[in-house]
Amino acid sequence: MHLRHSALRSFDFDAAIVDLDGTMVDTLGDFSAALNGMLADLQLPAITVQAIENMVGKGSEHLIRSVLAHVKVSDIEGVYPQAWERYQHHYLAINGQYAQVYDGVREGLEALRAQGLRLACLTNKPLAFAQPLLAAKGLDGLFEKVFGGDSFERKKPDPLPLLKTCEALGTAPARTLMIGDSSNDARAARAAGCPVVLVSYGYNHGEPVQAVDADACIASLQELTAAPAFLHA
Ligand SMILES: O=C(O)COP(=O)(O)O
Ligand SMILES: [Mg+2]
Numbered sequence: 743m744h745l746r747h748s749a750l751r752s753f754d755f756d757a758a759i760v761d762l763d764g765t766m767v768d769t770l771g772d773f774s775a776a777l778n779g780m781l782a783d784l785q786l787p788a789i790t791v792q793a794i795e796n797m798v799g800k801g802s803e804h805l806i807r808s809v810l811a812h813v814k815v816s817d818i819e820g821v822y823p824q825a826w827e828r829y830q831h832h833y834l835a836i837n838g839q840y841a842q843v844y845d846g847v848r849e850g851l852e853a854l855r856a857q858g859l860r861l862a863c864l865t866n867k868p869l870a871f872a873q874p875l876l877a878a879k880g881l882d883g884l885f886e887k888v889f890g891g892d893s894f895e896r897k898k899p900d901p902l903p904l905l906k907t908c909e910a911l912g913t914a915p916a917r918t919l920m921i922g923d924s925s926n927d928a929r930a931a932r933a934a935g936c937p938v939v940l941v942s943y944g945y946n947h948g949e950p951v952q953a954v955d956a957d958a959c960i961a962s963l964q965e966l967t968a969a970p971a972f973l974h975a
Contacts, residue, residue: 757913758854759904759936760885762865762872763798764923764944766847767879770795771840772833777809779832780825786813796948799924801866801891802829833871838878844943850963851884857967859919862907866891866898866926887911898926901934908934921963925949928956939966 763769774791781788789809797808806825810818851861861884865872869890876882887910891897894906908915920931923944931938932955939958940951952959960966 754917755859755919755937756917757860757862757908757911758919758921759862759864759907760851761898761920761922761924761927761944762863762867762875764946765844765921765927765941766851766863766881767841767843767875769841769875770798770945771842772836772838772875773798773805775836775840776829776833777805779836780806780828781809781813783828783832784821784825786810786815789813795945798945799866799926799947801897802826802868802871834874837871838875841875841879843879843881844941844962846962846964848881848884850966851881853964853967855884860911860913861885862887862889862911864889864898864903864907868892899929899933901930904930904934904936908936921966923951925951925954928954931956 760766770791773794777794778788789812793812797805806822806829807818810821810825815821855861863872863876863885867890869888869892872890873888876888887907889903889907894903896902904920905915908918911918915935918936920927920936920938922928922938923941924946928938928940938956939960940954940956942951942959942961944951946954
């Protein structure tokens with residue numbers, strides 16, 4: 743594991759807050775199926791997975807607006823209500839069918855739990871999408887709390903969802919590790935006062951994740967437990 747700040751070793755964590763898309767589950771196939779179903783219903787051109795990848799991470803509202811702009815819709819706000827209705831319809835119909843849990847996720851999280859850490863999932867995805875996805879992938883039992891992009895007034899990169907999640911767990915932000923895949927997660931964590939580790943394999947808006955200000959960058963969640971000093975200095 744590449745640690746950028748040796749101070750991280752001095753932390754003894756009570757909990758971890760784990761991002762969903764791009765961190766635990768590769769959901770690009772689901773996003774592609776739901777968005778292209780929506781576009782077909784609206785008689786608009788299809789979008790590639792590569793283009794979608796750079797738009798994921800800031801919640802569904804941002805995603806739909808970005809996709810409509812990408813296919814050159816001029817009246818985005820006029821089309822938005824129907825687009826959102828069609829997107830929800832398609833997403834809920836396929837949720838998890840074209841998505842895969844990344845290697846090492848289950849093992850890494852189980853090991854954190856075995857070390858006594860409490861786990862919460864915090865995603866910018868709507869809660870109504872996140873809960874069935876975690877259940878479909880058999881990950882739901884790992885988490886004491888699950889919060890979505892619509893659970894609080896503001897989404898990541900605002901610190902509010904992290905602070906609210908710490909409050910729900912009853913843990914101090916400085917003793918609660920954020921595990922994510924994008925600058926959204928890192929910025930929210932920094933502002934909330936949570937240490938933050940990013941995975942190298944997710945979606946970071948088309949930018950190299952190694953350039954993001956975080957405490958470590960890891961290739962698998964299993965690395966968190968392969969270096970016990972990281973967790974219990
Ligand atoms: O924007 C999304 O729907 C995905 O968000 P997440 O990376 O916070 O899970
Ligand atoms: Mg993510």
